[in-house]
Amino acid sequence: MVTQQNEIHPHAERNGSKSKASPMTTNVQELLDLIVEYASRPLEEAQLLPSEYYTSHDLYDLEVERIFKKDWLYLCRTDEIENPGDWFAAEIAGEPVVLVRGKDMQIRAFSRVCPHRFMDLLFEEREKGAEAGNTESFVCPYHSWAFNTEGQLTGAPLMTGSTLFERERACGSYNLATYATEVWNGFVFMNFDPNAEPLAPRFSEMDALLAPYRLDEWKMLDRLDWPEVPTTWKLAMDNGREAYHHQGAHKESIEPLWPAHLVDADTTESEFFYYQRMFVSQEGATGEEDGHYLQPLALPSIDGLSAFQRSHSLLVGIYPTMWFSPGPDVLLVAKWWPTGPDSHKFDLAVCVHESKMDHPDLGKIRGEMKDWLRQIQEEDSAMVTGIQGMLKSDQARQGGALSPLERPIWTFQKYMAKRLTGIDV
Ligand code: FES
C-alpha cells in the first residue's frame, strides 16, 4: 500500500524524505535559516526555496526594511530626465519618490510626501497615470505649498502667525526629504539609506566587458509597461533572470533564435550582479564571421564590436530588481517593483545608440520591437501568474532541483541571504 502511494505521489515521498529542507516552515527565522542553507550549497545541489519564501508576508516586510530601504535601486535612464525640471516618479515598496533634474543639471531624488500634512505632491499627475513630466516647481495640490526643483520650500500661503512654521522653516525642516542618487552607465539609481556605499565600485569587474557598448550613449526609444501583476516580485525575478525557460515558455518565440542551451553564464562571484551571454543559434544566424554565428539585427550594429560580440546579447542582472541586455543594436532595460507581498509592476525600456536615432527604419522597427516584447512578456506573465496560483498547494511546499542553466536563481538566493541576514555565503 505504501509502495503504491509512493509510486502515485512521488513528490509526497520527497516531502517525507530526510531532506535538509523543512517542508513546513512557519516562522521567519526558520525561513531565513533555510535561505542561508540553500544559498550555501554548491550549484550542483541548488534547489528552489520552499513556497513560503514566496508567500510569507513577514518575510516581505523584512525585504522592504533590509533590501528596498537599504540597497541601490534602478529608476530610469539619464535621457528620460534630460532637461532642467524633468521629473520621473515611482513608488518603491510604499515610498513615493520623484527624481528631478535641477536647474544646475544635477539629478536629485526627493520624497513626494508634503511636509505639511502628508499629501502626495504629484497626486494629480499620478492619478492621471503620468510617470514623468517637466515643471518649474512642485506645488502641493492640498494647500499650495511650493517647492523648487532643488527641493527647497519656496512658498507657503497664509502661514503668517505660525511661529512654529517660521522657526522650523529657518532650519530647513520644510524642504523635501532627499535621497542619494548615482548615475552609472547612463542608469540612474537611488538609495534611501544615507549611509550607502558608492554604487559604481561594486560593478568594476564588468567595466571591461561593458566598455565596448558605451552604454551612456544610448537613448530610450520606448518604455513598455503593464498593469500590476498579481504575483510576488521574487517569482518574477526568478523568471526574468534565467534563460532555461526559453525551451518551454518561449519555445515558439525566443528559443529558435536564442536557445536555452546556448546561454552561457559567467562565473564571476559577486553579491551585486551576474551576467550571461545569450548566443544566437546556427539556424537563426544571419551569417558567420571569424567562426562566430552572427545574430539577426533590427538596426546596424554599433561601431567597434567584434564578430564575437555580434554573436550574442549580454544579459546582466543587477540585484535586487534590475536587468539589462546590451546587444549590437538594441539595449533592453527591465525593472520590477514590488507593490506588496503578492504583487509587482514591471516595465521594459527599449534603447538604441544615439547614432541610430535618425535611422530611416526606426519607426517600423519600433513597432515590430514593441509587438515582439509584448508577446514575450505575455508568455512570461502567464508562467509566473500560473505559479502564484500553485503556491498554496500542499504539493508546492518543497522546491525542485535547479538546472545549472538556472544559476541566476541560485546566485539570487545568495544575495537574499546576505541582505536579509548579513551572512556571506
Ligand atoms: S499637505 Fe501639502 S500644502 Fe498642505
Ligand SMILES: [Fe+2]
Ligand atoms: Fe521569459
